[in-house]
Amino acid sequence: MPVITYRDALNxxxxxxxxxxxxxxxxxxxxxxxxxAYKVSKGLLAExxxxxxxxxxxTELGFAGxxxxxxxxxxxxxxxxxxxxxxxxxxxQVVNAAAKMLYMSGGQFKxxxxxxxxxxxxxxxxxxxxxxxxxxxxxxxxxxxxTPGTPADAKGLLKSAIRDDNPVCFLxxxxxxxxxxxxxxxxxxxxxxxxxxxxxxxxxxxxxxxGKMALVAVQVADxxxxxxxxxxxxxxxxxxxxxxxxxYASVRKTNRCVVLEEGWELCGVGAQVVDYVQRxxxxxxxxxxxxxxxxxxxxxxxxxxxxxxxxxxxxxIAAVKQVLYLDP
Amino acid sequence: MAKxxxxxxxxxxxxAVEDAPAVAAASDAATDAAVERPAPxxxxxxxxxxxxDDAELNHAMLRSMLLQRRFEERCAExxxxxKIGGFCHLYIGQEAVSTGSMSVLRPDxxxxxxxxxxxxxxxxxxxxxxxxxxxxxxxxGVSGGKGGSMHLFDAxxxxxxxxxxVGGHVPIGAGVGFAIKYRGGDQVCVCFMGESVVxxxxxxxxxxxxxxxxxxxxxxxxxxxxGMGTALERASAIHDIYxxxxxxxxxxxxxxxxxxxxxxRAMGEAVERARREQCPTLLEVRTYRFMGHSMSDAVSGTYRxxxxxxxxxxxxxxxxxxxxxxxxxxxxxAGVQAMDDAVKAEVQDAWDFADASPEPGPEALYRxxxxxxxx
Numbered sequence: 001m002p003v004i005t006y007r008d009a010l011n012x013x014x015x016x017x018x019x020x021x022x023x024x025x026x027x028x029x030x031x032x033x034x035x036x037a038y039k040v041s042k043g044l045l046a047e048x049x050x051x052x053x054x055x056x057x058x059t060e061l062g063f064a065g066x067x068x069x070x071x072x073x074x075x076x077x078x079x080x081x082x083x084x085x086x087x088x089x090x091x092x093q094v095v096n097a098a099a100k101m102l103y104m105s106g107g108q109f110k111x112x113x114x115x116x117x118x119x120x121x122x123x124x125x126x127x128x129x130x131x132x133x134x135x136x137x138x139x140x141x142x143x144x145x146x147t148p149g150t151p152a153d154a155k156g157l158l159k160s161a162i163r164d165d166n167p168v169c170f171l172x173x174x175x176x177x178x179x180x181x182x183x184x185x186x187x188x189x190x191x192x193x194x195x196x197x198x199x200x201x202x203x204x205x206x207x208x209x210x211g212k213m214a215l216v217a218v219q220v221a222d223x224x225x226x227x228x229x230x231x232x233x234x235x236x237x238x239x240x241x242x243x244x245x246x247x248y249a250s251v252r253k254t255n256r257c258v259v260l261e262e263g264w265e266l267c268g269v270g271a272q273v274v275d276y277v278q279r280x281x282x283x284x285x286x287x288x289x290x291x292x293x294x295x296x297x298x299x300x301x302x303x304x305x306x307x308x309x310x311x312x313x314x315x316x317i318a319a320v321k322q323v324l325y326l327d328p
Numbered sequence: 329m330a331k332x333x334x335x336x337x338x339x340x341x342x343x344a345v346e347d348a349p350a351v352a353a354a355s356d357a358a359t360d361a362a363v364e365r366p367a368p369x370x371x372x373x374x375x376x377x378x379x380x381d382d383a384e385l386n387h388a389m390l391r392s393m394l395l396q397r398r399f400e401e402r403c404a405e406x407x408x409x410x411k412i413g414g415f416c417h418l419y420i421g422q423e424a425v426s427t428g429s430m431s432v433l434r435p436d437x438x439x440x441x442x443x444x445x446x447x448x449x450x451x452x453x454x455x456x457x458x459x460x461x462x463x464x465x466x467x468x469g470v471s472g473g474k475g476g477s478m479h480l481f482d483a484x485x486x487x488x489x490x491x492x493x494v495g496g497h498v499p500i501g502a503g504v505g506f507a508i509k510y511r512g513g514d515q516v517c518v519c520f521m522g523e524s525v526v527x528x529x530x531x532x533x534x535x536x537x538x539x540x541x542x543x544x545x546x547x548x549x550x551x552x553x554x555g556m557g558t559a560l561e562r563a564s565a566i567h568d569i570y571x572x573x574x575x576x577x578x579x580x581x582x583x584x585x586x587x588x589x590x591x592x593r594a595m596g597e598a599v600e601r602a603r604r605e606q607c608p609t610l611l612e613v614r615t616y617r618f619m620g621h622s623m624s625d626a627v628s629g630t631y632r633x634x635x636x637x638x639x640x641x642x643x644x645x646x647x648x649x650x651x652x653x654x655x656x657x658x659x660x661x662a663g664v665q666a667m668d669d670a671v672k673a674e675v676q677d678a679w680d681f682a683d684a685s686p687e688p689g690p691e692a693l694y695r696x697x698x699x700x701x702x703x
Binding site: 021023025051056057059061062063064065066067068069070071072073074075076077092093096097101102103104105106107108109110112141142144160162163164165166 | 438440469470471472473474475479481482483488489491492493496497498499500501502503504505506507508509510517529530533534536537540695696697698699701702703
């Protein structure tokens with residue numbers, strides 16, 4: 001199987017789906033002539049032309065709404081936000097328009113569209129450019145929220161998102177674009193939305209995670225394995241709808257659970273996972289469920305305290321050992 | 329507060345334009361005189377225009393406007409007795425805008441509007457039954473009872489909603505125009521909005537792209553002078569708000585919204601420009617709502633005076649059209665009475681239908697949150 005980057009996996013998904021369906025178009029800032037701020041759309045303008053790969057002014061609210069309108073009448077827009085931080089300017093279109101249109105029209109107007117772009121902290125980009133938005137978006141009925149952590153997931157999930165008849169928020173890891181992995185080149189291969197994947201298997205404890213943190217969780221699992229500690233890594237991949245059955249199956253096996261996410265603590269994705277687990281796996285738990293997340297502060301710029309603010313492997317290992325009642 | 333100047337009175341209230349030369353189809357090169365002396369969208373044809381003589385068309389338009397009026401009078405009644413809940417914004421006084429606009433559209437054109445959407449829905453041809461049942465929150469409503477007054481949707485007539493966030497639907501309207509262009513079609517998207525929308529970022533962003541990409545849209549500002557209780561003069565740095573079109577290199581103009589012929593002419597031109605040239609237009613239609621902002625708002629006395637209201641009531645769009653038709657022998661008192669009786673019967677039928685339609689059952693609660701289909 002070919003080994004390619006997360007960036008190229010996304011590019012393949014876009015290209016294949018645009019070849020497959022001429023209703024699919026890509027719109028956003030710098031997606032065409034510039035080949036994408038992160039080069040995800042490289043080469044697409046040359047292949048598909050300017051009607052299908054559309055550079056916009058810096059006008060997030062406007063072009064998100066263009067996407068909503070186009071989707072209402074049957075096109076299948078992919079709206080790229082240069083980063084999800086900028087999507088806040090467009091959130092009315094995502095939340096008030098795209099997410100609700102099918103429901104408030106009594107089922108008449110589907111919203112087959114994707115909002116996508118990089119999410120989460122990179123390195124020293126400070127407060128306004130270092131945020132993970134999935135818990136905000138996952139709060140909204142009518143949206144699907146997808147957070148691929150590997151190149152294969154990025155491709156398979158993006159293809160599914162484009163084919164889905166609902167508005168899908170597709171959150172790419174800003175730090176993942178250069179990561180590599182095996183990716184099938186079969187253009188018909190998709191990964192269903194709402195299906196978690198067991199990325200590591202073990203019977204001592206469960207780490208539930210998603211997005212960029214899936215990578216950290218796998219590192220943690222590999223490191224703990226050297227100490228004889230075997231953990232399940234449940235990568236949710238899709239935050240809404242959430243594959244709760246996969247979580248329950250793992251927790252009922254291991255009886256211990258840590259939830260790892262990039263975002264903040266209060267009302268985070270992990271808070272919801274903990275709620276589900278305490279309700280459905282209460283009798284199976286041998287320890288309180290712990291969470292690892294960003295410190296409850298805006299992201300600082302300075303290197304040392306930025307590192308302190310972020311969830312990482314060391315913090316996750318400490319949490320796993322704590323639910324196992326082991327010395328750190 | 330200074331009273332805003334009334335639209336110039338022509339034969340029908342006329343087209344309120346500055347000494348109208350040609351139509352403002354000309355784009356705005358930086359040197360275009362239109363920036364200093366805005367050209368109107370509507371050509372200043374008089375009452376002798378062909379529309380004025382078309383008795384059949386005038387009958388249809390009078391009936392359309394009368395239906396909206398009688399329908400909404402019953403809405404006020406239904407609201408008072410609790411059959412309609414939530415927010416309810418009446419359109420009474422503005423009926424010439426919806427009827428005049430819809431009269432120039434094709435069935436495959438698109439319409440998108442704000443939460444003050446009953447009049448446009450009826451004028452577009454959505455059944456009074458479907459609209460009333462929606463207001464009553466019943467299964468038989470156009471949106472299945474899920475949307476209510478502010479969210480009328482009807483795929484069959486390409487009616488893309490009633491939208492509740494001021495400004496939010498303007499980019500969506502531009503997106504429909506984008507889709508038309510993407511497919512190479514010759515439809516038009518008409519996007520209605522109140523004058524307060526022009527101060528939102530969404531308006532600016534949408535019109536900039538529509539002007540930049542030449543999207544086949546007509547942006548219709550229904551300037552009823554008040555965004556809720558805030559007068560235009562207290563909200564916008566310029567008062568001839570169609571001039572904002574200059575910023576988007578967009579043909580623009582204004583017309584008298586109480587005169588259905590003026591609306592028809594202005595819209596006819598704008599729609600043709602969108603259809604033939606894929607060029608958007610910003611049209612300001614000066615009108616007035618005869619009711620409060622919503623059902624909880626007094627008709628006058630707070631932000632506008634009784635005297636001002638009375639002045640505008642003299643130019644009731646329905647009375648103006650009726651007078652025009654009677655003056656030409658196109659309808660007599662008995663004919664008006666018969667039409668009114670028929671319209672009232674249609675509204676009563678809509679009420680009865682809505683009353684008899686069941687409320688959505690519990691099984692409807694989780695329906696249509698997500699589509700279960702893929703491409």
